Amino acid sequence: MYRALIFCFCLLFASLAHAAIYHWVDHQGNTHYDQQPPRDKSIDAQKISVKSNTIVDSEQTQQSIQDSADEIAKSNSARKAENNKAQQKADENRRLQERCDISKKNLAELDYGGNRLYKDAEGNYSRLSTEEKNNQREQLNVFINENCR
Numbered sequence: 001m002y003r004a005l006i007f008c009f010c011l012l013f014a015s016l017a018h019a020a021i022y023h024w025v026d027h028q029g030n031t032h033y034d035q036q037p038p039r040d041k042s043i044d045a046q047k048i049s050v051k052s053n054t055i056v057d058s059e060q061t062q063q064s065i066q067d068s069a070d071e072i073a074k075s076n077s078a079r080k081a082e083n084n085k086a087q088q089k090a091d092e093n094r095r096l097q098e099r100c101d102i103s104k105k106n107l108a109e110l111d112y113g114g115n116r117l118y119k120d121a122e123g124n125y126s127r128l129s130t131e132e133k134n135n136q137r138e139q140l141n142v143f144i145n146e147n148c149r
Contacts, residue, residue: 021048100148107140 022037024045032038037045109116110133117125128136 022046023048096147100144103140103143104148107137107144110137110140 021033021035022045023031023033024038024043025031026038026040026043033048037047115127118128119125
């Protein structure tokens with residue numbers, strides 16, 4: 001008896017798993033969905049196939065997730081590289097602007113005139129000759145014309 005009950009249960013679930021769904025519109029214009037076609041054979045019924053649950057391959061899902069993570073990592077690294085490049089460009093422009101400001105200040109001091117004392121790289125003070133002033137003025141003008149806006 002117990003086996004017969006289990007067998008009936010299995011048949012019931014098997015029939016539900018393969019049940020079809022029909023779609024039709026009756027003569028009054030009402031849309032119907034049912035597991036059985038309409039009794040009136042003059043009504044055209046369409047059989048709708050229902051997909052059953054498919055077993056998802058966990059390895060395929062894991063690979064898909066890994067692929068997505070790889071794409072995100074690539075996108076993040078590309079964005080970080082782009083930001084670093086933009087930051088380097090901004091730093092370079094800032095340093096160039098500082099050099100331009102210093103060069104303009106030095107040119108103004110040279111043009112201001114007088115026989116001023118100038119400090120060299122070693123920390124010694126000396127006066128520039130007219131020729132040295134003209135050479136330095138020329139170098140500063142070239143730098144300013146090439147690099148400053």
